Amino acid sequence: MPGPSLFHRKAVVSDLRLNLLGSDPGMVRLRTACRVLMTVVAVCSALFLLHYWYPMPAAAYAMAMITALQGAVAIKDTTAEARAVTRLYAALSAFTAIAAMSLVEHSLLYVNILLLIVIFLAVYARRFGTRWQGVGLFTFMCSVVGAFVKAPDTDLGDIAIALTLSGVIAHFVRNFVMPERPAHDFRIILDIAVSLSRKLHHTIEQKSTSKWTHVEVQQVLMLEHRARDAILLCESYLPLDAAASSHSELSTMAVQLFDLHLALESAVATALHFNGQNDAETSRNLGRTLETLADSLSSVEQAATRMPATFPAISATSASGKITFFPASGGWLKDSVFRQAVQVTFASAIAMAGGLALSPDRWFWAVMTAFLIFTNTQSRGDVAVKGLNRALGTGLGICVGIGLAVLVHGQIEWTLPLVAISIFAAFYLISISYSAMTFFITITLCLVYGLIGEFTPELLVLRLEETAIGAAAGIFVSLAVLPLGTSQQSSSAIEHFLKSLDQLMQAIIASQGQAERTAIMAAANALDKSRADILTAIGSMRSVWNLGMAQAGTRRILGRSYTLAHSARLLARHFRDSPPSDQDIIRLQAIRTALANLATNGQNMAGRSRVADIARLDQLPFDTQSDQAVANAFDLITHVLVQMQPANQEG
Incomplete structure (x- = not known):
């Protein structure tokens, strides 16, 4: 019979595997x-x-x-x-x-x-x-x-x-x-999502009668974040357009994943709200949410057994709208692509001049930096953060690269494995940390220069100087030439999010049958995507380089958008299966009216409101099934929209 040590080792290995896969669901x-x-x-x-x-x-x-x-x-x-x-x-x-x-x-x-x-x-x-x-x-x-x-x-x-x-x-x-292999990859990610959700269920159940420490709270939130990311990644693999017509199994899975997402958030919210309380009412509330989470997990696993072996092909064409060769008349400077093309060209010209002045041979490093720091950026804050990260990664990479190049001294049996490891690490981390990617690419260059006999510390210092010139040129141009501030970009993303919320409310009001149920699900998914756009837009405001007061505003944006999205998902879950009553329609219309007023008069999701701030994770509606939860969701959405009104801002 296996001893306790064997079971312990298996548990450690299982946790390690889950942590590794949870940090990279789908092994993308x-x-x-x-x-x-x-x-x-x-x-x-x-x-x-x-x-x-x-x-x-x-x-x-x-x-x-x-x-x-x-x-x-x-x-x-x-x-x-x-x-x-x-x-x-x-x-x-x-x-x-x-x-x-x-x-x-x-x-x-x-x-x-x-x-x-x-x-x-x-x-x-x-x-x-x-x-x-x-x-x-x-x-x-x-x-x-x-x-x-x-x-x-x-x-x-x-x-x-x-x-x-x-x-x-x-x-x-x-x-x-x-x-x-979409179907195969989907099953791997689904297994990770289910495993993370079960681990979260087990953790909450174990800690239900004791007070959680700050470290334990952060661990639970991290676990929830990874499980939620895995669920959202699962949803992205489902070709929902095809599912709506001929693949009911895919449509069913999409519904079950939606319910699991909601149950997961509600379980964590309940656990944090009743943290340290040990009375009968607490046990009932927590028990209901954990039971809902367990039921959702079972439904997802049952739906997985009916999934097709292959998924329908996803069209390579985009239906996002008509593509025009040129911006509208009079809208050239407002066109985001044209604006960035002008910015990158100006930045590259400045970097080219500065790079040539420093070195007539290696000036291209400055131009590459000026071009690349604008890639996948939306605002001057994004460009500044990316430029600083590239300079930081290059500087640290040169320090480590010089040491490694001196140690291996061009020996091919040591250099090639180190180059391979550095290339792998650079592109494994590229979506997580731009500075880490630059760090490992710089190490790769150091080792390659050593291998071909061109390694000198002066050459690598020159690379750092050229990188600094390119980063400075990019940051300067992003601030001085057709600038777009992070606050402008985040405001645009928030407006799109509120428009998606309005479309979800409209879909719920119109719901009378199966077709409208599909419309509700599509609108709810669009709301999740628009919130992800908010996170992207405020990315530079959450950076370690940002030490200003913007961090407080960023936290308010995160909290309020989370509350709105979670409460809206709860309404979508409730009215997906039963049409709204006349009283519900009145409340839904009131929300749409409030959203229309914000669209007309402006909104401030980041501002400090005179209205009491209840948009916190541990004050969300807990039970996703009851009528009281629906009423709470209505109240929370209304409350947050009132907080966002310009007239209710302090100062």
């Missing part, structure tokens, strides 16, 4: 890092073998390596066919830019002008969707390398071979070695 980061590493290794191996029969110039090898990285991460279409087309467009676009530069490679001025044109077009291409955003980034990286190596026109044939080889290998790795 792991898969990305593995793809990048496998693509780089495969391209390097192919170039090494090809070198014996067909040696190519250094420019071709440089292009193959940079496109190996870009081909693994920049191409984000949803189907293999779409990715193949995007790779073709990217290769043709990059080759055209490189060929144009080769014709004027004798003139640095002409090369720089061409590069600035490429930069503007690469950013402007983002208005045409994911495909052209990838093509733009791919072309920019190749153009920067082309401007650095100054490849003559005699090298163009070899560069074309390198681009083709890299693209074919990246496509093969992505689609055949490590392909997407």
Whole structure:
């Protein structure tokens, strides 16, 4: 019979596995890092073998390596066919830019002008969707390398071979070695979501009669956050448009996941509200919410047994609206893509001038920094935070990289494994920490320079200086040229969130049957997505670089948007199965009227309100099933909307 130590070891291993998978549900980061590493290794191996029969110039090898990285991460279409087309467009676009530069490679001025044109077009291409955003980034990286190596026109044939080889290998790795398997990946993520939810249920049940410490509260909140992220990721895998027509199993699963999400939040809210209380009423309330959570888990597991073996294909085209080539007449400066294209071009020009003044050979580091810190940013605060993170990661990476390069001293048996580890770590952490990604990329460069015999501390210090120039140029331009403040961006996201809340209220009012039930679910999911947009918009305000009073406003935005979203989900859950009564419709209309007033007169979700602040996690409606919970949800939504009125702000 196994001893206690064996059971303890199994429990430790199980908890470790759950923590690892919970931090990366679906293993998205792991898969990305593995793809990048496998693509780089495969391209390097192919170039090494090809070198014996067909040696190519250094420019071709440089292009193959940079496109190996870009081909693994920049191409984000949803189907293999779409990715193949995007790779073709990217290769043709990059080759055209490189060929144009080769014709004027004798003139640095002409090369720089061409590069600035490429930069503007690469950013402007983002208005045409994911495909052209990838093509733009791919072309920019190749153009920067082309401007650095100054490849003559005699090298163009070899560069074309390198681009083709890299693209074919990246496509093969992505689609055949490590392909997407939506149904399989969904089941893995669902298992993680269920396991995390059960662990949360067990933790709350164990602690129901004792006072929780601050550390225990934070652990429960972290567990809830990971479980909620896993549930939302599960929902993103479900092709709900197809489910609404011919795949009722997928539609049922979407409903059960929605209920689990609500039950999870309510269980945590109840546990925190009654923390340390041990009376009969507390036990009944907590018991009801835990029972609801257990029932939701069972329903999800039952729905999982009826899921189809494969999911319907998700269309690669977006239905978000008509794409226009140019902004509306008179709206050029208000167009977000055109505005950012102008900003990035100005920042790159300044970085180019500063970089050339510092070094006529390594100026491209400054230009790359100025371009990349604008990627996936929405406001000047985002750009500033990203620029500071890149400079920080580069500085720390140089310190560690110099030490490692000196230790291994160019020995290939030590250098190659360290390079592989650094590349893997960089792209595993890219979605978590930009500074960490930059840190490991810098270490990779240090090791590679040591391997090819070009390592000097002065060269790496120059990289830091060029990075600082690029970051400073980007931050300056984001503040001085067509600036968009974080508060403006967050206000826009909040307005979209409130509009989504209004659409959910409208869908509930109109609910009379199965078709309206689908509309309620769609509106509730849209509300969750719009709240995620708020979190993205205020990202820089939550950064460690932000030491101002904005942190307090950010906490109020998080608390109030959470309260509105949770209460709205509770209403959607209740009225999904039974149409609202006349009295309910009156209250729903009152909420819509309040939302209309905020849209007309303005709102302040971040402000300190004179109305008592009850929008806290431990004061949300607990029981998701009772009529009292519905009444509480109505009251909370109304209360938060009153708090947001400009007339009720302090000062």
